[in-house]
Amino acid sequence: MALSRRSFLATAALAAAPAFGRETRKPRVLLRSSWQTVNIGDIAHTPGVLALLEKHVPNAEVRLWPSKVDNGVAEVLKKRFPNVSIVQGAAAVKAALAECDFLLHGSGPSLVAANDVARWRKETNKPYGIYGITVANPTDATLDHITNAKFAFFRDSVSLKLVKDKGAKCPVMEFGPDGAFAVDLKNDEATDAFLKANGLEPGNFLCCIPRLRNTPYWKIHNRKMTAEDERKDKVNEAKKEQDHAGLRAGIVSIVRETKLKVLVCPEDQSQMAVGKELLVDPLPDDVKKRVVWREKYWLTDEARSTYLRSAGLFGNEMHSPIMCVGSGVPALVCRWAEQTSKGYMWRDIGLGDWLFDMDDEKDRARVAGAALAFAKDLKGAKEKTEKARAFVRERQTATMKALADELAKLKL
Numbered sequence: 080m081a082l083s084r085r086s087f088l089a090t091a092a093l094a095a096a097p098a099f100g101r102e103t104r105k106p107r108v109l110l111r112s113s114w115q116t117v118n119i120g121d122i123a124h125t126p127g128v129l130a131l132l133e134k135h136v137p138n139a140e141v142r143l144w145p146s147k148v149d150n151g152v153a154e155v156l157k158k159r160f161p162n163v164s165i166v167q168g169a170a171a172v173k174a175a176l177a178e179c180d181f182l183l184h185g186s187g188p189s190l191v192a193a194n195d196v197a198r199w200r201k202e203t204n205k206p207y208g209i210y211g212i213t214v215a216n217p218t219d220a221t222l223d224h225i226t227n228a229k230f231a232f233f234r235d236s237v238s239l240k241l242v243k244d245k246g247a248k249c250p251v252m253e254f255g256p257d258g259a260f261a262v263d264l265k266n267d268e269a270t271d272a273f274l275k276a277n278g279l280e281p282g283n284f285l286c287c288i289p290r291l292r293n294t295p296y297w298k299i300h301n302r303k304m305t306a307e308d309e310r311k312d313k314v315n316e317a318k319k320e321q322d323h324a325g326l327r328a329g330i331v332s333i334v335r336e337t338k339l340k341v342l343v344c345p346e347d348q349s350q351m352a353v354g355k356e357l358l359v360d361p362l363p364d365d366v367k368k369r370v371v372w373r374e375k376y377w378l379t380d381e382a383r384s385t386y387l388r389s390a391g392l393f394g395n396e397m398h399s400p401i402m403c404v405g406s407g408v409p410a411l412v413c414r415w416a417e418q419t420s421k422g423y424m425w426r427d428i429g430l431g432d433w434l435f436d437m438d439d440e441k442d443r444a445r446v447a448g449a450a451l452a453f454a455k456d457l458k459g460a461k462e463k464t465e466k467a468r469a470f471v472r473e474r475q476t477a478t479m480k481a482l483a484d485e486l487a488k489l490k491l
Contacts, residue, residue, distance in 0.1 A: 105140040106486040108132065109166070109175050111192045112185030112258075113145030116152045117299050118347040119379045120259060120398025124186040126379065127258035127405075128210060129160050135479030139486060142166050142175055144195070155380055159264055176203055180489050183482065186211035186234060186258035188419060190221050200227065206485055210478065211257045213421045214238040222247045230481045236427050237420035254427055255478040256471045259398050260405035262383060269377075270384035277342075277371045281388040284340040284371075285333060285454060287326055288394030289354040290347075291315040292417045299348045314417075322395060322415070322437050323357040325446030329393065330358065332451040334366045339390060339454055344373040344382070346396040351376065390457050393450045395437070397421055404430070404467055409460035411453060413437050413446060428467045 110132070112125040125143065132141050144166045148156065153165060166175045182199045184192055190212055197220065199207055209231040214221065215238075225231045225247040232255020233239040239254055274281070293311035297304045304312070330341050343354040351374050359372045377385075379402070386392060386403045393411035394400075397418065400410035412430075414422030415437045425434040435449070436442040453460050 104491055105138055106181065106489050106491060107140045107142065107179040108136070108181050108183055108482075108486070109142050109144055109179035110183050110185055111144045111195055112187075113143065113148050113152070114187055114191055116147050116150040117296075118294075118398075119377065119382050120346055120396070120401070121187075122152055122155075122379045123259035123262045123264075123398055123402055124211075124257070126156060126159060126264050127261040128183070128185050129156075129163060130261045130263050131258065131475055131479055132482075133160070135476065136483050136486065142179060144172060144175060146192075151378060155264065155378055159380075180205060180491065181482075181486060182207035184209045184212070188213050188421065189215065190217075190224060193218075193221055193224060196224050200224075206489075208232075208482060208485065211255045212238070213419050214242055215419045217242060217245055217247075225249055225252070229485045230478075232478050232481075235420050235422075235424040237423050241420075251481050253478075254474065256428070256474050257398070257401055257421075257424065259401045260471050261475060262379060262402050262405060264380035265384045265387075266378070266380035267384050269381045270388065273373075273381075273385070274388060279340060279342060279371060279388075282390055283338065284342050284389055285450075286342045286344055286386060286389050286392040286394070286399070287330060287354075287358065288344060288346050288392065288396045288399055289323060289326065289350050289358050290395035291349070291353055292318050292322065292415060294347060295349050318415075318437075319353075319357060321443060322413070325435075325437075325443055326394060326413070326450070327358050327361060328447035329450030330362065330370060331366050332447055333454045334369045336451060337454050340369045340371065342371045342373060342385070342389070344385070345376060346382075346399050348376045350396075391453060391460060393446075393453065400425075404428070404464055405471065407461070407464055407468055409433075409453065409457070409464045411435070411446075411449060428470050430463070430467050433463075 115121045142164050166172055184196055206229045208229050211232050211234040213234055222245055225242055226249055228249050230251035231249045232253055234257040236254055292314050297308045333339055343358050345351050355372055383402050386408050387406055391409035392399055392403050395413045400412050403410040411433045412422055412425050413435045422434060435446050
């Protein structure tokens with residue numbers, strides 16, 4: 080016999096009620112992320128993963144346990160994610176460890192917060208997962224943390240193979256895109272003002288990002304150089320011309336052979352000066368007229384809005400290209416050994432011919448021509464980017480399902 084509407088609603092309500100009168104609550108996820116704020120890439124990890132959690136695990140309460148959210152980053156995060164509380168201070172961290180059900184270690188260049196994972200394991204004995212990291216020289220402790228995680232996702236296949244070869248075992252160990260692919264922050268007002276002030280029209284310019292082999296943190300933080308800093312500085316000086324000559328030649332060709340302009344912009348706080356010295360100042364006068372140098376640092380929201388208005392990006396950095404491809408904007412990547420294996424993610428997502436090894440003379444010689452070819456076939460570049468983005472999104476869905484499955488097992 081068919082149920083009346085009233086009977087159906089009553090039955091549905093009963094089915095949805097907690098069994099035996101037990102009240103349920105949302106699972107609480109503690110995201111350990113936000114490593115520093117002097118680099119828009121390190122900033123991007125966090126809003127990327129938060130956006131994925133919002134989309135794929137909407138029933139979870141998410142709290143952020145950051146290392147740094149200064150320089151205006153906290154305000155940017157709160158504006159986009161008003162329901163995410165930021166855990167700061169010893170008392171707040173202690174409370175979060177007691178109250179949260181699952182620890183998620185966010186994307187980064189390593190298991191950055193290994194000590195905090197160890198603390199979580201020791202003090203709570205609750206489950207945790209690792210999301211989108213690179214691993215270069217894993218310690219026994221890192222391998223143990225990976226083995227005991229519910230899942231561990233690596234943002235490049237080289238890292239995944241390495242930990243497997245080292246004996247790490249985990250129920251789910253797979254390739255998982257860097258969280259920054261999912262960033263959706265925007266600051267259109269600031270971007271539009273900058274473009275207008277500098278004569279840049281949407282779709283009619285490419286972005287180019289410089290980078291030294293080693294980030295000069297001694298300059299960024301205005302501190303005395305250590306012996307290791309001096310060693311790194313010598314490497315920077317020895318390699319800086321070879322690492323930027325191809326980009327500079329690409330700028331010249333693009334300006335002279337297409338209608339596009341070029342915006343030289345930074346990913347970290349040291350790169351405005353690097354771009355001026357190595358990319359802008361040496362350019363011929365006729366080329367300089369159509370090259371814009373961004374002299375001030377920016378945050379991830381304004382950078383992404385700018386990338387969205389560009390025709391594409393090329394350069395020596397990783398996370399601006401990640402944000403570009405994640406948003407459907409084409410991007411070429413130049414890498415070297417000092418950047419670990421993270422650059423190989425371009426090969427993993429189907430963009431291997433847009434990855435250049437600056438330690439290889441033949442690859443260095445290809446950069447300028449590839450940048451020009453890219454600029455001359457923006458439609459083809461866009462189509463190629465969309466295929467890579469589709470693959471990234473498939474992996475994002477699968478990786479978030481792994482988390483959702485673990486949260487479903489919790490007894491709350």
